[in-house]
Amino acid sequence: MIFQSLASLWFALSLPLIALLYMLKRTYIDTEISSHLLWNRALKEQEANRPWQKLRSSLLLLLQLLAAALLVVALMNPGIWQSPGAKGHVVIVLDRSASMTGLAQPAAGGGPVAGAGTKFELAQSAALQWIEEHAGEGVTLIATGQDPQLIALREHNQELLLEAVKQLTPTFEEADGAAAVSMADALLREVGGQGGPSGKMIVITDGSWPDAAAAAGLVIQSPVEIVKVNGVQSGNFAVAAFGLRADPAQPGYEQAVITLRNDSSKPARMNIGIYADGGAAPVAEASANVDAGEWASVAVGGLPEAEVYKAQLEETADSYTADNALFRFSSASKEQTALLVTKGNLFLDKALQLAGVRTTAADPAVFEPQQDTKEAVDWVVIDGIGDDELASPQWRELLASKPVWRMLSPSSPLSEGDHAVQPGHSGVELQEHEITRFLSLADTHISKLVQTDAVNWGEPIVKYGGYPAVYAGKEGGKPKLLFTFDPHDSDLPLRPEFPILAAQAAQWMSGGGVQQLGEVQAGAAIDIDYASGTASASWEPVEHAPGLERYVNASSSPVVESSEAGLASSQIAPAIPGLYRFVEQDEDDNIIASRYAAVSLDQRELLQQSDKPLVLASGAAEAQKGSASSMRESKESQVAESLVRWIALLLLAVMTLEWGVFSRGRTV
């Protein structure tokens, strides 16, 4: 029961006024009696509290007071707290971001916490409870995700709704809560039409939104109710970062640098185990004392070479386990060896070495590639060497099997259809590409370029003077790079941008090999360079992030998208964080490549945990206070009216009774 107009309570002063008037009333009927003697005796007791005596005996007064009280109550415009959303369309926005997988209650012991309930389960049960209690005019269910997912639209069937809520699972991809709220608002507005939103929005969340700022900026016109699912606010320990490099002290070994984060309220000693290639026992262990709310790094050297390393926190009573492990791939496997086929190019050689590429210079006049060359070399740079000098079968085989970075030289013999041009102006057009990042090539001068029609494998990413200067693309899954000018004909090598260009080009070239897929965010799209001859591919989970095994089910198992033209080059990473293997098979189902991918969750989710509370500004509400009060208002106006009607009815009954009393003249 609520009152919209408490100020009307002042009218209640009329009640004592009525009583006062009754007390002051001088309408006693003169009746002569023989003597007061006996009456005095009879009234002796009642004389003592005489003013109240009058009140007691007056049913009429009581009824008038009751009527006045009813009027005052009616003036106060009462309303009843009705179950929210019993009327109108209700949109439930269920936050299923990664942070929702946090524990709802602190884990009892230090052991595995798989059995404890998560915030998401709480949110689910809150939604279930809400749906069970309020079968309104249709419930729309929206789940947050990378894109908001419309699970049910104006669904009246409670069973279906309940089932849909039960089916929901948390997502570890980047969750766009603001988009979901915005969509819910749009749905409500669409239904509400001109008269404004007729329903309300219920956001069930833990309040930890990476895009809380964006959500707060939304102007929401519908009433919003935020159902906060409270979980363990602090007490999280995480492996914030995990890096690998060659151990400077011990050649052939790796050194790991691990950054630990302690979000709990007290300092803790955190133990780390580093596992190699999925081994059951850690290859190294380390520990660090981390103060509350602080970060700390620890370096562990002497790790044996392995493909994949995992850094995992040991034995922590942790509210959130998914961030307790990080995967990294061996840094050694990234060291590339390039075969520099050149007559001598010191600038390029140095630039590649700066980029961390081991170069092997080879003059085609004196060098013929052997079988071991093919194994030792990751990619090939041809610096202004004509095709005729590389015409031997060994060269052809090598060039066909390796990514090739070629630089054409107008001075060397040109292929058919190629011709040298002199650019008319020095304007540079850069395409957005991995290689052209951070580059402007302004004031660079190129005197001659080779125009070629033979490029069908890639796009020109740099044009100079209107002519394509750099082509980049892929041929047979291998990167391919073509410079249509000789660096010797340009001042580019003298420019500070050249080492950057070389490094980025080297990185691009390295990507062509069978490399690990690296770290990808769950549910994000990644570009995959398939090995040549790949007909089919699949994701194979190797190890899930700690505590997330329970979310593994049929629906979440990753699928590799393919079309009629073959495998799609852009694939969606698995939804559940962990270590995956991307296996490529040829037409005979022979495995031709297998790469690791470390799927991680949206790191921002975890950093937001103890941030400021989520605020959704509803259009009708004043300022920040919000959502709740505006919802209240919209409810009152509907229900209060009916209460006033009831009071009027009651008042009528009281008046009738009073008339009866009046006409009969009865006292109590």
Add this chain to the structure above:
Amino acid sequence: MNSKDREGLTGDQKGREPLLDPALLERLSRLSIVARSRIRGTIQGKRRSRSLGSSLEFADYRPYVPGDDIRRIDWNVYGRSGRAFVRQYWDEQELHVHMYIDISRSMSFDGSLSLAGGRSTRPLPLAAGAGNPPPDDNKLRYALRLAAAVGYVALAGEDRVSVKLFTRSITEELPPLRGRASTLRLIDFLTAAAADGEQQHAADHDGSDDLSSAIVSAAGLPGRAGQAWLFTDGLYEHGIERTISALAGAGQEVVFVHILSPGELRPQLQGELKLIDSEQQTGKDVAIGAGVLQAYKRAVDDHCAAIRTYCRQRGAAYLLVDSGIPIEQAALRLLQESGLLR
């Protein structure tokens, strides 16, 4: 009783209602007042006196002493025994009946009269026996009629009757009457008092709240022993005990006739009333409900019981009379049953 007497008793000489009707007189004449003790009077009457005298009623023998009337010597005894004994007889004397009638305004208060003149729109129902003529709610008139009946019985029984009317003092007095022939004077006196009572509003009939102020005085108390009848409504704050004691001390057999009207015994008032005291003209605002009425009835009962108890302690007779019951019933049955008339 001759016919002239009867006309005087029953006829309405001044166009007023007779105090007693002939049938009642007929029946009353057969009764006499009961005196519980022997009477010491001055004039020879029909009642046996406490002293020995010259009646025909034998009392005792005693030895003759010189000086005795030799006519009273029982010669038969002397003849047989040789000793002279004197026969003694009870002296027969009259009973002196004193009647005190309260004529204060509360007595002559007429409920229906005052209400008609008042502002009340509600009728005040008064208890009345079904089929009876409208009862005489005026307690004074009722008291006078009762007094007339008692006085008639006394006169018819050769007793002396005197009447005193009082408010806060003795206002009027009827000197002692004797003999049936005096009935007319008695009735006249009482009728005049009744007429006076009806014009009471002009007269000074203000009562006092002390009953003893009128009676316990030189003029009030009877000089000779006898029977004192007190006709009053007893609405006195104090003085009732003192009056009874004083009368008893003056050698009276006190008969307290407590007359209350039905409106006083069983008031049927309702609503918010300003009760005005008929004597003091003071008002009292009362919201009357069932609780108040109950309290009032309790007060009435307590008041009557207190007087009755005191009368018993002083050897006085107490008679509560509801003025709503017909006078014949009260005069005959009530007085008879209580043993005051026989």
